[in-house]
Amino acid sequence: MKDESRDASFIVALAGGVGGAKLAYGLYRALGERLAVVVNTGDDFVYWGLTVCPDLDTVLYNLAGINNPEFGWGLAGESHAALAMMRRYGGEDWFSLGDGDLATHLLRTERLRSGLNLTQVMFALRTALGITAELLPMSDQPVRTMVHSDEGVLPFQRYFVQRRCQPRLLSLDFAGIEAAQPSPQVLAALDKASAVILCPSNPYLSLDPILLLPGLAERLRAFTGPVVAVSPIVGGQAIKGPAAKIMAELGVEVSALAVAQHIAGRIRLDGFVLDTVDAHLAGAVASLGITPLVTDTIMHDVASKERLARAVLMLTTKLTRSA
């Protein structure tokens, strides 16, 4: 371990999809087994009869270093023979599952059906891939993100993939969240964590399902260490995905500041990482009682992921000392 993370004994990171997985990978490089990544499961769905967990698998493949480097999700060098044959049969083809990726869904579905819970299944998968960090579903109970749009209510992947986020979003709800609870493993990770880091994931689609989970929201509010978030909005635009479009449709200003305000409305937020192009927002962030850190947040390679991770870890250390 390098010096920067010396004081970070154990870190919990909250993550959604691609952006979150990038920082999670940087944190994993810095922390190894002293990291637990708690992942949104609101995007999970059933396809071809298989339980597919897009955010969990994106983090899984990123931490294992086997993700498709271009897309950020899926496996590197993936083939799509099953999809081609499925098309020939006239089966569903709107979601592109790769051939190697199918093994993940097949194993998961079979083990869930045998009675294991999602946390146990993901433990087996990440262990088999040699990942020493914890990779934890936010909950073992199903939570399903539903998009209320001008085209009606759409399950998340129907909105996100099949309709390419084209319907106008009116509101979101997370079906099943009232009955869901964080897994014992998530609570145990928080018990031993010195800081919580919110990865640069979509605050509405990826972080809200985690932050609104009964029991987890309370536990995060009671957390005494620093809580730090990294903005997924840079220069008024989303680095990837529909965050900017969604914020605009919800009538929210598309800015890093609005992200900080949104998260601070859910939990206590001690630190917020802004990209250098948003340096002018640092004062406004500080006026919310949140310590800003301005740095380069674009993660285009391993070095930039690890660099940002270490910068965020330094901020948590600084906030711990100043507490």
Add this chain to the structure above:
Amino acid sequence: MKDESRDASFIVALAGGVGGAKLAYGLYRALGERLAVVVNTGDDFVYWGLTVCPDLDTVLYNLAGINNPEFGWGLAGESHAALAMMRRYGGEDWFSLGDGDLATHLLRTERLRSGLNLTQVMFALRTALGITAELLPMSDQPVRTMVHSDEGVLPFQRYFVQRRCQPRLLSLDFAGIEAAQPSPQVLAALDKASAVILCPSNPYLSLDPILLLPGLAERLRAFTGPVVAVSPIVGGQAIKGPAAKIMAELGVEVSALAVAQHIAGRIRLDGFVLDTVDAHLAGAVASLGITPLVTDTIMHDVASKERLARAVLMLTTKLTRSA
């Protein structure tokens, strides 16, 4: 339609795996929609949580002309990325499912789970692939071939694929067969058939589960048209698969004549097709009251499959006229 099959208004073929599928393909070339192939389901099993039907799929892919020409089973040009990833996870890898092939098992499993029966599922699959012949599971109730061996009782695929037929076979039983029955579609096909052709499939592993099925065995015995079989044993050897080894272990002479005797012990057999190398057995076949036909039975290409099919059809026509 060519002249040879003029009198064959509708044919039911009974088939197992690769050898049976080859003749089924030849018959399909000759007969088109005037063919129903009734397929053994005793080899079916669950793998990676999916319902896999090796014999049905071998016939499916052969009739569609998309089978692997070297192996006879599986898809041509198949990749194995899912299997490679499954190995990485430490999952089951003793049975090689190809990536495109997975679509077949995924669709089947999903549709069976939704409440369709196997006949309905196979109808959808063969129709999607443009096959106009009927492709019928022998039964919609599960029948599972169990191999009693010197290493204990093995489910068929464990014996056949995982153990490569190495254990010494003591006896066979077909679990569930007492409670199984032929589907209405199989019985309807027999009702309109002018002849029944037993493809050159393993008589013990592939044909017996069909011939011993309650209701189907009776219906075959009551069938008034000619019943003709093609020997899978040529020159005292199996063309493919463990038929010769099994016959030897069961204490049966490994010969085409013994195949004819075995089948004639199950149903009325009117005609039997022998390879030219077994011409010396024709007299013994005739002495059983079975009309022999000696011809080249090796099917190495499309032309030889169709040629054998037309020869077998001519025999059924001859037997119909002489009845």
